[in-house]
Amino acid sequence: GAGVSQSPSNKVTEKGKDVELRCDPISGHTALYWYRQRLGQGLEFLIYFQGNSAPDKSGLPSDRFSAERTGESVSTLTIQRTQQEDSAVYLCASSPGQASNQPQHFGDGTRLSIL
Amino acid sequence: AQSVTQLDSQVPVFEEAPVELRCNYSSSVSVYLFWYVQYPNQGLQLLLKYLSGSTLVKGINGFEAEFNKSQTSFHLRKPSVHISDTAEYFCAVSDRNTGRRALTFGSGTRLQVQP
Numbered sequence: 470g471a472g473v474s475q476s477p478s479n480k481v482t483e484k485g486k487d488v489e490l491r492c493d494p495i496s497g498h499t500a501l502y503w504y505r506q507r508l509g510q511g512l513e514f515l516i517y518f519q520g521n522s523a524p525d526k527s528g529l530p531s532d533r534f535s536a537e538r539t540g541e542s543v544s545t546l547t548i549q550r551t552q553q554e555d556s557a558v559y560l561c562a563s564s565p566g567q568a569s570n571q572p573q574h575f576g577d578g579t580r581l582s583i584l
Numbered sequence: 585a586q587s588v589t590q591l592d593s594q595v596p597v598f599e600e601a602p603v604e605l606r607c608n609y610s611s612s613v614s615v616y617l618f619w620y621v622q623y624p625n626q627g628l629q630l631l632l633k634y635l636s637g638s639t640l641v642k643g644i645n646g647f648e649a650e651f652n653k654s655q656t657s658f659h660l661r662k663p664s665v666h667i668s669d670t671a672e673y674f675c676a677v678s679d680r681n682t683g684r685r686a687l688t689f690g691s692g693t694r695l696q697v698q699p
Contacts, residue, residue, distance in 0.1 A: 473627070502686060511588075511674060511689035512628075519685070528686065560627055569678040569685050570616045570635045575627030 471495065473576035475561050481582045484553060490546045490579045494563030499541050502573060505530075506558045515559075518544060519567045548581075556583045586611040588675050590690035598698050599667055605660040605693045607675030615677040617658045618687065619649055622672040631673075634658065645669065670697045 474493040482488055494501050499520045504512040514528035518538040529535070533551075538544040548555055558580050562573035591606045609615065616635050620628040632643025639651040649660045658675060672694050676687040 500685065504686075504689075509691075511590075511691040512676075512687070514686035514688070517686050525686070562628075567685060569680065570633075572618065572630045572633055573687060575620075575629070577625070577627045 473561055473563055473574055475559075475576035475579050477579055478577065479580045479582075481584065482551060483584050484551060486551055487547065487549045488551055488581065490548075490559050490581070492544045492546070492561030492563075492576060494542070494544070494561070495574055497541075498563035498565050498574070500564040500567055500571075500573075501538055501544050502562045502564075503536055503544070503546050504560045504562065506560055506578070508557070512560060515546070551581075551583045553583045556581060586613075586615065586677055586679065586688045588677055588688055588690035590673075590675055590693050592693050593691070594694045594696065596696045596698060597665055600664045602663050603661065603665050603669075603695065605673050605675075605695065607658045607660065607690060609656050609658065609675070609677050611656075611677060611679075614680040616680060617649075617651060618676045618678070619643065619647070619658070619660050620674045620676060621645075622674065622692075624671075628674060631660070665695070665697050667697050667699060669695060671695060 501518045503515040517525040533549045536546045558578040560578045562575045564571045564573045587610045589608045618633045619631040634651045642648045675690040
């Protein structure tokens with residue numbers, strides 16, 4: 470498909486386990502973003518990648534959260550030692566370039582539930 | 585720092601009636617403005633954006649929004665809604681001038697169109 474693809478679509482895990490979420494951006498999009506959406510709330514920025522530049526990690530809520538991206542392709546968001554407050558939908562978005570006037574294209578998200 | 589306030593968490597409206605979803609923002613720098621729609625279990629889809637020029641912006645699905653700089657508002661309107669417009673609507677801003685590329689979102693407004 471031509472859109473942003475995220476996997477898994479749903480993930481249920483026990484408190485304390487590590488989880489890895491995957492995002493495939495639109496081909497050719499150099500910018501990639503991760504957001505978190507808690508139930509009934511707006512989106513919170515987590516991390517931003519642009520090409521080979523150092524990522525903007527200013528939104529990561531704790532050192533249990535990390536993300537990687539290889540070049541301009543797939544990104545993975547890892548949450549270590551999950552807590553119940555990590556339950557949320559994690560959305561990935563990509564855009565063609567780094568300009569802030571370019572709209573972001575979103576995937577359908579990964580719904581993470583921590584038991 | 586930026587913030588976005590969506591004054592109504594829920595807006596019920598009858599089919600074919602007009603609707604206005606309110607959005608106000610606060611920012612120390614100039615911003616770009618966006619409205620996104622989120623259908624159940626899906627990611628966000630861009631409705632419209634204001635970058636520059638005419639303050640009245642037309643988007644998809646018959647929606648439009650007007651940028652009011654003096655009131656720091658960007659309200660979304662539609663003259664006649666359909667059942668299919670039932671969804672969550674998010675207002676967002678991005679920074680025109682600095683290096684921050686991520687969007688800052690409001691908490692969302694749930695539009696409920698009733699027959």
